[in-house]
Amino acid sequence: MLDAEKLLSDRWRHVVTKGDGTAVLPECGRPTVPGLVSERACAFYGARWMLAAIPDVIHLVHGPAGCAYFGSIVRRKSYRVFSTQLEERDIVFGAGEKLYRAVLEAVATDPGARAVLVYATCSAGLIGDDLDGICKRAARAVGRPVVPVNSPGFCGYSQAAGHDIAAGVLLEHFIGTGKAQEPIANGVNLLGEFDVMGDLREIERLLQQLGLRILCAFSGKAATTAMADAHRARLNIVHCRRTGQRLADAMQERFGTPQLKVSFFGFEETASALRSIGKFFGSAGVEEIVERGRREVEGAAPFLKKLAGKRVALFFGASRMGTMARAFAELGMEVVMIGSQFGCLEDYRDAGARVRAGTVLIDDPPEKELEEFIRKHMPHLFVGGTKEKYLATKLGVPFLVFPQETSCFAGFRGFVNLAREVAGLVGAPVWRLAGRLPEI
Amino acid sequence: MRLREIPTDGIPYDRLCVEKIPAAPEYIPRDPELVPASNRSVVINPNRICMPIGAMWAVLGIHRAIPFVQGAQGCTTYARYTFCRIFKEPATIATASFHEDAAVFGGRKNVVEGIRNLVVRYWPEVIGVVTTCSSEIMGDDMVSFLKEARARLSREIGKEKVEEISVVLINTPSFAGSHVEGYDRASRAFLESLATTRDVPSERVNIIPGMLYPGDIREIKHLLREMGVGGTILFDISDTLDAPLNPPQEIPYYPPGGTPVSGIRQMANARATFALQPHAGGSGARYLERKFGIPAFIGPVPIGVAATDAFLQNLSRITGREIPASLRDERGRLVDAMADTLHHTMMKRVAIFGDPDVVIGMTRFACELGMTPVAVSSGTPSRTFEGEIESIFREYRELFLAEPRVFNGGDLFEFEEYLKTLPRLDLILGHSKGVDISRELEVPLVRVGFPIYDRFGYQKKPVVGYHGAELLLYEIVNELLDYRYPDDRTQQL
């Protein structure tokens, strides 16, 4: 636990320790306190994170150069970005006409695009142009959908608001717009799967063994044509609740597509994911697949020896907390902290149920609190995003960036990769050389 | 990748190399009307970032300073992410956390509460308040908000403590300019609010480096040391954004180094100011000249032989110090390396893009190497850029050069499309955003400038000074060799 008296009064409710049997949960879903070094991003970021990988549309950022530049490097990749690059005169005199022309020109330079996504950022949101009207007019002119993504950075409290906005856009304009109606018997969608470092390929391989086909993964594999047919899936598999739940619920309501919330991280989670999906489809041979997985996972054994009893702190986007806590427990590690930037109560309840007493649960921690936690508890490993990485390493703590940077972590094979990588990080000579205290 | 045979006869020298057969020869023609950025409203692949990030960079170069960004969370987070990726260092930047209520009612509450929370958590010595497009559009009256914030803090923690903290306001509406201008405004804002009195004139010089990496700043310090000149570097990120790993560290973690506030105050007493990049830091130097008559040397950034010569000569003239033999030797080693590799660099056709001052410096150095710049692009539009490039070309006219195409403020789409129309290109000099162009054109990219986030070590490796130029030359030559003679392992040099 962090020293409550050192936390300002506006923060202490956000940090709790799991007691024996008690169900305290951190307060969450609140605005970030001003003046902190927040790890949260903006709604625009969230929307970009969701939509960036859609390949066959034009992504047009309606905002100043900064948003456009930043919007081109999300997900640690580089994407082509179109922008209106607002300037002073646009702010003063309005930018509607400029946007209209920009859409036409963008389509003229990239005529193969099937739609245009127009992201409105802070300044576009503040100058109050009629975004919807302009997009409608432009859509008529270019003969394809021009879709406003209304995601000014100040919307909501974090990037989560952007995930919702993006989900809304997908539902309204892309999902299920295809003509064909009859369901595809072995078709599934994967919601909240972004295909980081080959995760999607590994999940696809497992589902194929069940005889299933992924029609669409949001948004690791989400061309507009695939999305148009997404409603024909027999099942929606929700992999990340924070980015997928809204899609799942809406599709259930609209098309009657049932949903299953699963995770493919860790052996047990993957096995139970396969079991429940297999049960849904009445597939035979699930246990053989799991058995094969068990043998594959044995490849992790030499690494697990090194990890037994090591303490790990986990800091994620949101709903992966619980399942990842379980995966790290399978590595033989002791989870001592679990936190997220924008988890909801359900996420914390989930996570809280899967960790031991004494684990700190922390919501929206600013940099300073992470720093204090590290200093006080000196975990053997910290897991989080790029922004937190360098702080931890400066304090002598090994760090795993998640979503991962090197190899796939999903499924059985991914679990071996995870074990290898974590063992490599924790036992690396550099920490001894750096004089890390206390000694491992 | 396939290679053509090495040609043997009847061809001009600049063709004497193994030619690559492009992997994807099909070229998608674009509507020529829409290629020039000036004909379009839409920008495709921007070649610049916005003002606040330049100001944040500057503030991070001050000892125990934290930028406070008056805007929504993303502006801060994106910048932190960008810095982390470039420097591989933590970047502590506080956000005012605008939500809908701030967008409707203005950001007063966020400033007053935010400054207070920042102070009681971090006890910084300096807070650089950076505005964004949202706060500027809403018309936040930052001066009075900051007064109120100070008053509240005084009540809570005492007046003396508050007085120890310098708060500097930098107005950076992101729609009004690029990161280069953000840095420039920060240089003026810091000097105007801290370097206010000239009392005991000293022999020291001021250096405002512009957006140069820690390795460059170390190199500049090295030059000053060799010259025996004392200098104050404004926004010295050489240690704050390249700190050693020496745990255990103090909490809150402040990286060592950075320009101390006392140092900035003393800049009013200096002998002269060198703003190495006219577009990024020139305003600060001009302020000191106007206000205290401190002579300002503005540019050129010391990339390459002549520009480094000029920097040292000016330094020598104003301080009366001789340029020492050690530096002459450094220069000699650089020129020696240039002579040794001339047959590989001469007549190579190169395209250069990035921030205006760096592009100007790189263009001059490329000419010094006997290369032919065929296209240069400044992401930030500039009034002087074209003139500077032209004058470099006048200087080297007697070589063999045709005028290069100058892009003043366009985007990377325009640049790329133009490069595609060229009969031949050997090398691209620019930042990480050029990777896609390099891949598409199958022309090697040597990374220089801001930002470089996809390779390691560039932030520590200088390009300025004789030594920096030598390192850059190695990279250029090796890149050309790797590309043109990848499987010929003998006698390449």
Ligand code: SF4
């Ligand atoms: S907070 Fe607003 S201005 Fe900043 S990056 Fe996000 S959308 Fe753009």
